[in-house]
Amino acid sequence: TIWYLYRDDLLPKNTTFVGYARTKMTVADVREKCKKYMKVKPGDEEKFEEFWKMNNYVPGSYDKRIDFELLNQQVTKYEKGPIANRIFYLALPPSVFEQATVNIRNACVSIKGYTRIIIEKPFGRDDESSEKLSTHLAGLFKEDQIYRIDHYLGKEMVQNLMTIRFANQIFSPSWNRENIASVLISFKEPFGTEGRGGYFDDFGIIR
Numbered sequence: 001t002i003w004y005l006y007r008d009d010l011l012p013k014n015t016t017f018v019g020y021a022r023t024k025m026t027v028a029d030v031r032e033k034c035k036k037y038m039k040v041k042p043g044d045e046e047k048f049e050e051f052w053k054m055n056n057y058v059p060g061s062y063d064k065r066i067d068f069e070l071l072n073q074q075v076t077k078y079e080k081g082p083i084a085n086r087i088f089y090l091a092l093p094p095s096v097f098e099q100a101t102v103n104i105r106n107a108c109v110s111i112k113g114y115t116r117i118i119i120e121k122p123f124g125r126d127d128e129s130s131e132k133l134s135t136h137l138a139g140l141f142k143e144d145q146i147y148r149i150d151h152y153l154g155k156e157m158v159q160n161l162m163t164i165r166f167a168n169q170i171f172s173p174s175w176n177r178e179n180i181a182s183v184l185i186s187f188k189e190p191f192g193t194e195g196r197g198g199y200f201d202d203f204g205i206i207r
Contacts, residue, residue, distance in 0.1 A: 003038060006051050016078040019057040020071055027055050062092070063099040068107040075108065085113035091120045094129070095202075098136050105140040118147045125202055158185070 005011050019030060031052055040048045058074050060067030075086065088104055090097065101117065109115045117137070124130030137146055161183075165175045 003048070003051055006054075007044060007047060014081070015054065016075075017055045018071070018075055018078075019055070020060060022059065022061055024059045025057055027052065027057050030055070030057055062096040062103070065103050065107055068103040072108045079110075079112070083113050084110055085115070086110040087116045087118065089118045089120060094124060094133070097133060101137060101140055114145070115141075116145055116147065117141055118149065120149050123148055 002017060006015075019027075038048075056074065056078075058071050060071060086108070088108070090100060092100055097119065104115075104117070124133050165171050
């Protein structure tokens with residue numbers, strides 16, 4: 001997705017991508033893992049190479065401030081201009097949200113631009129844990145710094161249900177709470193949990 005945004009010139013100029021995770025990898029390793037998912041049209045090969053030159057990777061833990069200080073040092077190397085904004089996209093298990101966000105707030109906030117936090121996983125596992133996470137984040141960041149997204153809520157099939165209902169007079173009068181007891185959506189993928197089973201025990205669509 002980031003490659004498509006870069007390819008179509010939808011990102012600000014001088015954008016740099018810095019990956020951070022516990023796995024010890026290089027950008028070359030990341031590129032190899034992404035290879036089967038990347039679609040490069042004829043004529044885009046040169047731009048694709050430019051894209052990878054803008055990628056960096058820093059391994060580190062989620063609970064050690066010193067690792068985030070090293071991340072901050074790496075990010076700072078690319079902030080040459082008078083303004084430098086930072087967006088942290090947290091594709092993390094909810095169990096480490098609190099540790100990661102505390103360390104981001106303490107060691108990685110931009111000093112010459114805005115800082116934004118994007119949370120891209122189920123926001124807690126129930127009302128209580130969701131409220132706890134909201135309270136935690138409110139103590140670290142302002143509300144306009146936080147963006148929450150669950151990547152299943154925007155699936156086309158859910159959007160299509162709304163379109164089918166309200167764009168068709170035959171369905172609109174009857175598709176309502178008086179006539180429908182429940183809606184079941186089956187989403188199939190051509191691969192298994194692939195090591196993510198422990199995550200799905202407590203969060204996500206299976207639970």
